[in-house]
Amino acid sequence: MRWIFFLLLIANLGLFGWFLNKDQAPAARVTAVATDVGVNTISLVSEVDSAELEAVVPPPEPSPPEVAAGAQTRAAPLCTLVGPFEEAYQGEDVAQRLQALQVDAVLRDVEMQGQMRYWVYLAPLNSTREAFRKLRELQAAGIDSYVIPKGSLENGISFGIFSELARAQSLARELRERGFAAEFREEPQTYLERWVVLTNEDPVSAVGAGEQIGDEFWQQLQLDYPDIERRQNLCSEIRQDSADR
Known part of the structure; x- marks a missing residue:
């Protein structure tokens, strides 16, 4: 009977050991794997260092400069006025001198404020x-x-x-x-005055025709007509007598 007792004891110990090993999770085997240099890896954003993230993500491309509201308009043409003249023949004389220089000049009765x-x-x-x-x-x-x-x-x-x-x-x-x-x-x-009006030779530029004439011409004209003056104004703002239109 003694040997039966020992046989049962050994069997119980073996069964206990089998159940104990079954409850434990098997140890994970870790194997070092070499990463190919040319292969890209995927990482979560939360796992990447901020400095590395800035290096990886390219900065946004600068947007093209905004076009100014209403594209740039062409410069408004300027007219040069020479005068005023008390007598019509004086203005006609100056207009003819300017026309000889290939400048578009005409004597007008201009409405002044x-x-x-x-x-x-x-x-x-x-x-x-x-x-x-x-x-x-x-x-x-x-x-x-x-x-x-x-x-x-x-x-x-x-x-x-x-x-x-x-x-x-x-x-x-x-x-x-x-x-x-x-x-x-x-x-x-308002009142009327006689002025010689020089229109702009180049509508694209804002330089009046009077600015294209040499200083010697104006100096001589000032000697001949000491009381006249030269001024510039927008051509669209020059109002002339209705009878002259």
């Missing part, structure tokens, strides 16, 4: 009949006035044009106190 004036008025009424009815009312009240016959204030009532702003403001205030909705606005005074 003078002193600012101030117009006191009532806004235009609906019809000419209403305008004259209002005029009779104003004249009955002893107020000098007249109906404006044409223009932007046609069928309005005018109380006069003044060279001093204070006088226009005072009259408009007095009329409003008497119950008339008077207003005033600026009216630039």
Whole structure:
């Protein structure tokens, strides 16, 4: 019986050892693998050092410069003005001298802006009949006035044009106190002068034709006409007499 006891003991020990080895995970075998130099490897971004990431990721390409709003426009042409001349024959003489130099020059009556004036008025009424009815009312009240016959204030009532702003403001205030909705606005005074106008020879550049003439010509012209002057202005802003157009 003793040998049966030992046989069972050995069997139990062997079974216990088998179950113990089964519960343990087998050790992982690590093998060093050489990486080929020419083969790219894949790594998570979180595992890469920031310095290495900056070296790998190329910087963004600079965007092309923005085109300025409304492409660059061509320079506005300039005109040179020489004058003014009291007599027409004087301007014609200067224009002919310039034309002899192959410069496009012509004598014109140019509209010049003078002193600012101030117009006191009532806004235009609906019809000419209403305008004259209002005029009779104003004249009955002893107020000098007249109906404006044409223009932007046609069928309005005018109380006069003044060279001093204070006088226009005072009259408009007095009329409003008497119950008339008077207003005033600026009216630039204009007059005509004779000038020789030199147009621009090269519309692309901003250099006027007058700048292309030698200093000797201008010096001689100043000796012949001491009172004249030379100035530049945008050709589009030069207004001339309607009879000369």
